[in-house]
Amino acid sequence: MDLVFAPSQIETWPIERLRPYASNAKMHGEDQVAKIAASMARFGWTVPCMVAEDGELIAGHGRVLAATMLGLTEVPVIRLSHLDEAERRAYRIADNKLTELGDWDEALLRDEIAGLLAEDFDLDVLGIDDEELEALQRDPEALGGDGPVEGEDDVPDIPVTPVSAPGDLWQLGPHRLICGDSTSADVVGRLLGDVRPLLMITDPPYGVEYDPSWRNQAGAAKTRRTGKVLNDDRADWREAWALFPGDVAYVWHGALHAATVAESLTAAGFAIRSQIIWAKDRLMLSRGDYHWQHEPCWYAVRAKGKGHWAGDRKQTTLWQIVNRDQDADTVWPCNPRELRENLGSKSTGKLRLEWLAALSDRF
Numbered sequence: 001m002d003l004v005f006a007p008s009q010i011e012t013w014p015i016e017r018l019r020p021y022a023s024n025a026k027m028h029g030e031d032q033v034a035k036i037a038a039s040m041a042r043f044g045w046t047v048p049c050m051v052a053e054d055g056e057l058i059a060g061h062g063r064v065l066a067a068t069m070l071g072l073t074e075v076p077v078i079r080l081s082h083l084d085e086a087e088r089r090a091y092r093i094a095d096n097k098l099t100e101l102g103d104w105d106e107a108l109l110r111d112e113i114a115g116l117l118a119e120d121f122d123l124d125v126l127g128i129d130d131e132e133l134e135a136l137q138r139d140p141e142a143l144g145g146d147g148p149v150e151g152e153d154d155v156p157d158i159p160v161t162p163v164s165a166p167g168d169l170w171q172l173g174p175h176r177l178i179c180g181d182s183t184s185a186d187v188v189g190r191l192l193g194d195v196r197p198l199l200m201i202t203d204p205p206y207g208v209e210y211d212p213s214w215r216n217q218a219g220a221a222k223t224r225r226t227g228k229v230l231n232d233d234r235a236d237w238r239e240a241w242a243l244f245p246g247d248v249a250y251v252w253h254g255a256l257h258a259a260t261v262a263e264s265l266t267a268a269g270f271a272i273r274s275q276i277i278w279a280k281d282r283l284m285l286s287r288g289d290y291h292w293q294h295e296p297c298w299y300a301v302r303a304k305g306k307g308h309w310a311g312d313r314k315q316t317t318l319w320q321i322v323n324r325d326q327d328a329d330t331v332w333p334c335n336p337r338e339l340r341e342n343l344g345s346k347s348t349g350k351l352r353l354e355w356l357a358a359l360s361d362r363f
Contacts, residue, residue, distance in 0.1 A: 037066035183239035241268035247305030
């Protein structure tokens with residue numbers, strides 16, 4: 001077939017000569033325009049605008065907005081004189097939609113980003129935000145990992161209509177799980193009844209808002225874990241600690257909020273005895289000078305309580321455990337079960353409480 005090639009000549013027009021298309025369906029938010037501007041400032045204007053003879057924009061509305069933000073007065077353009085009005089309207093849609101159809105090879109993308117990080121390259125100009133970078137390391141295939149372990153811990157598809165509702169109390173064999181507020185005395189009372197758990201293990205929100213739904217919307221790593229978690233920007237859970245009747249607590253937390261979590265435990269009557277560090281086998285990509293490769297856990301015992309230690313004298317505060325469930329299909333990121341099995345404070349036949357279990361990966 002014979003293709004009609006656009007003119008190869010690139011012209012420079014004053015920005016006021018351009019006329020935005022009034023019915024342009026592609027929206028450009030301030031954040032996107034700022035990212036385009038950052039890219040143009042670093043790499044130059046690499047893609048000219050496509051225009052009609054009368055100056056009406058066919059493609060490049062976002063670039064013109066970015067140019068205005070940068071204070072530019074001239075723009076490079078290519079005139080698409082061979083397109084009629086209907087073809088120009090169709091091309092505007094195709095030019096935007098066709099780029100959305102491609103997928104990323106995430107293993108190669110992660111390698112490229114890792115290489116840029118090694119060269120201390122500024123990732124701000126890539127158009128990738130912090131959550132996107134973090135999500136890349138959560139995908140086992142992108143990291144060359146084995147993925148979730150098959151078998152007894154397979155996670156079923158999330159139902160369209162949830163079965164459980166606030167107030168529901170589930171009996172799961174020897175386990176009890178309630179759907180409710182863990183800071184509510186009434187809810188906790190219903191869950192525990194007349195039993196008194198010895199041990200509390202909890203992996204509550206770390207004080208950083210987590211919303212992975214952007215991954216599918218942005219065409220990043222595909223995931224079925226798209227639910228948001230309420231109160232995940234909170235780090236102080238002293239109301240929940242105060243309702244725990246036992247003596248021993250293992251509280252996982254974000255390193256940047258370690259002091260806040262420790263203060264909340266102390267206020268609830270616990271004394272901090274150790275901080276355990278989970279040394280991960282994979283780093284978490286970020287824009288920081290140092291990339292996170294660990295998670296801390298406070299080991300705390302009630303001020304006048306007993307530690308009920310059942311471990312030997314060889315235990316250390318550094319736990320080097322591989323996470324094989326990093327991208328399981330759950331609403332909240334999964335941690336390996338060994339983090340709970342590795343505890344020294346446990347006794348045969350004793351009960352344990354997993355606080356905020358709805359925000360954790362295991363019961």
